[in-house]
Amino acid sequence: MPLSLEEAAAIAAQKETTHTTARATVQGMEEHLYTAIPVLDHGFIRVIDYMGDDSAITQAARVSYGKGTKSVSNDEGLIRYLMRHWHSTPFEMCEVKLHVKLPVFVARQWIRHRTANVNEYSARYSILDREFYIPAPEHLAAQSSTNNQGRGDVLQGEEAQRVLDYLRDDSIRAYDHYEAMLGTEDQQGLARELARMNLPANIYTQWYWKVDLHNLFHFLRLRADAHAQYEIRVYAEAICDVVKDWVPAAYAAFEDYRLGGAQLSAKGVAALKRMLAGEQMDAEKAGMTKGEWREFEALLA
Ligand SMILES: Cc1cc2nc3c(=O)[nH]c(=O)nc-3n(C[C@H](O)[C@H](O)[C@H](O)COP(=O)(O)OP(=O)(O)OC[C@H]3O[C@@H](n4cnc5c(N)ncnc54)[C@H](O)[C@@H]3O)c2cc1C
Numbered sequence: 001m002p003l004s005l006e007e008a009a010a011i012a013a014q015k016e017t018t019h020t021t022a023r024a025t026v027q028g029m030e031e032h033l034y035t036a037i038p039v040l041d042h043g044f045i046r047v048i049d050y051m052g053d054d055s056a057i058t059q060a061a062r063v064s065y066g067k068g069t070k071s072v073s074n075d076e077g078l079i080r081y082l083m084r085h086w087h088s089t090p091f092e093m094c095e096v097k098l099h100v101k102l103p104v105f106v107a108r109q110w111i112r113h114r115t116a117n118v119n120e121y122s123a124r125y126s127i128l129d130r131e132f133y134i135p136a137p138e139h140l141a142a143q144s145s146t147n148n149q150g151r152g153d154v155l156q157g158e159e160a161q162r163v164l165d166y167l168r169d170d171s172i173r174a175y176d177h178y179e180a181m182l183g184t185e186d187q188q189g190l191a192r193e194l195a196r197m198n199l200p201a202n203i204y205t206q207w208y209w210k211v212d213l214h215n216l217f218h219f220l221r222l223r224a225d226a227h228a229q230y231e232i233r234v235y236a237e238a239i240c241d242v243v244k245d246w247v248p249a250a251y252a253a254f255e256d257y258r259l260g261g262a263q264l265s266a267k268g269v270a271a272l273k274r275m276l277a278g279e280q281m282d283a284e285k286a287g288m289t290k291g292e293w294r295e296f297e298a299l300l301a
Helices: 005-016 027-032 053-060 070-084 089-093 104-110 156-183 192-198 213-223 228-248 249-257 266-277 291-301
Strands: 036-037 043-051 095-103 117-120 141-143 151-154 205-210
Touching: 005 205, 027 043, 027 095, 027 228, 036 141, 036 228, 043 228, 053 089, 053 249, 070 089, 070 249, 089 205, 089 213, 095 104, 095 213, 104 205, 104 228, 205 213, 213 228, 213 249, 228 249, 266 291
Parallel strands: none
Antiparallel strands: 036 043, 043 095, 095 205, 117 205, 141 151
16 A cells, blocks of 8 residues: 555645645646655655746746747747757756655665755654565566566566565565564664664655756656666656646657657668668668667667
């Protein structure tokens, strides 16, 4: 369960409170506010606050006094132009603050994105919950034979069961020992900041994460990509759905130029031109390594 009954009640109460403002608001985002969107078995993302909308991007680009738009289509065209030409600072005028609950091993990948502001739940101060990520059977896969950083076939039968048993048993045992090490009425116990060190990387942590739209797009470009690890990709995909409702024009441009678009090397452009001219190409003719050629072919397929 991503949320306890008390947490769900606190969110419902928060959603009842409304404020008046002269600032731009976005209906789609207002509907997301505070609501926990489940991710993985115990995780979630929820929008805590946001600033700006599509107009804030064009307004900043034009450095105008008001909404700064002539028409919606003008705005969309400008946003696409900005995205296409990597004119990125206008996208930094929009910000979003998320509350994220995620396994520690996912948090380690996520935290590498340095251009955000983070405040994490303190396991020095508080006791961590007994919540561990256990992959669904369809995500228990073997090491990929072609990609050192990827997965291959899904484990089956006894092997899958054995792996699941290890994951569950180790999680339970580690948490039992964590609890046993903490102070109780009968024992002084080990400090929380030390007792936590035996906990596995599939335990859940939580943080508040605030980022501007430019850097969020960079995060989503890398983490919503098919090559990103599934466990972080599902968070990125959930955020994509939110961003779509927040800044639809900017998201559409991002989806077109970045998420769905592709970057070619100079060798790639030259090879593509020769292919369009009818020439049969291979890695050697293109001057590419086998890996580069495989990725190039996959792109065109
Ligand atoms: C598929 C994949 C595999 C990966 N594998 C590994 C791995 O094996 N090992 C590993 O350690 N990491 C790995 N990473 C993490 C990766 O190297 C980046 O650290 C991570 O994606 C964050 O990207 P970033 O630095 O561009 O983002 P951010 O930290 O958000 O930075 C955004 C941009 O700001 C600029 N910037 C920020 N800080 C600095 C700085 N200090 N100096 C100069 N410019 C800065 C850069 O232009 C940067 O691109 C992997 C990432 C992906 C997506």
